[in-house]
């Protein structure tokens with residue numbers, strides 16, 4: 001299927017508060033943007049990519065040691081975990097906000113001292129960046145008091161797409177989905193594109209990588225928390241080149257108590273409450289059980305229910 005390419009809005013993190021309006025437009029429109037001047041040293045991005053690549057060289061039984069937390073998908077995802085998707089393989093760091101968890105990930109995979117240093121440094125810096133991006137998104141929507149994302153859970157994924165042959169081109173790497181959390185920060189493969197987002201007309205648009213930047217997209221929690229102001233971007237990955245693709249992803253998920261509810265600041269007479277409160281982990285389970293992973297089962301309130309709201 002032919003897809004058009006799009007230039008994703010670029011947000012300059014060195015130019016705040018001037019960029020707030022542009023950030024609001026991107027997060028509420030397409031539901032995604034890129035960041036430049038993010039402060040993460042470029043050599044660290046390259047080292048983390050190389051480290052990720054080398055982690056996938058360990059034997060398959062060693063990969064299975066990456067099981068963390070009580071979350072079913074907190075750890076290693078083998079090829080074909082998603083039926084008919086043989087290319088995607090992924091490591092997970094269950095609690096990327098916790099240096100102890102990041103260290104335990106490294107220990108379980110027998111990471112070398114250098115690999116450990118790179119992973120700990122990268123995840124720590126990305127976590128700070130992710131929290132800052134979430135605050136800026138909240139601020140861009142006009143929250144007068146700075147909303148605090150302290151204590152929100154954060155999950156990291158190191159993804160490897162084993163694209164190899166000419167016939168792989170056009171095949172699905174990750175099927176169409178939304179991310180279930182608040183927002184997602186992606187270091188894309190700077191050499192191999194393949195990320196596609198769905199626009200307002202339902203068309204897939206390809207996102208070309210821009211080296212040295214991070215791609216950010218809003219997830220389902222962002223949509224519900226903002227009472228529909230933020231747009232959860234549907235996306236997928238397809239094979240564009242007959243060579244492996246690596247991406248490194250940080251997901252900011254949910255508050256400490258796991259309870260998601262539209263913020264009072266976004267509810268008024270012109271903007272009735274659209275979503276019921278829900279428990280993130282339960283929602284996540286429902287996505288898995290039903291296979292509906294593109295925001296279809298966000299607990300939308302009926303018009304009748306809304307009419308009864310204060």
Ligand SMILES: O=C(O)CCC(=O)C(=O)O
Nearest residue numbers: 159179186195237247249
């Ligand atoms: O690999 C990518 O660029 C995106 C992966 C993705 O969509 C995800 O892990 O949720």
Ligand SMILES: [Fe+2]
Nearest residue numbers: 177178179235
């Ligand atoms: Fe995703």
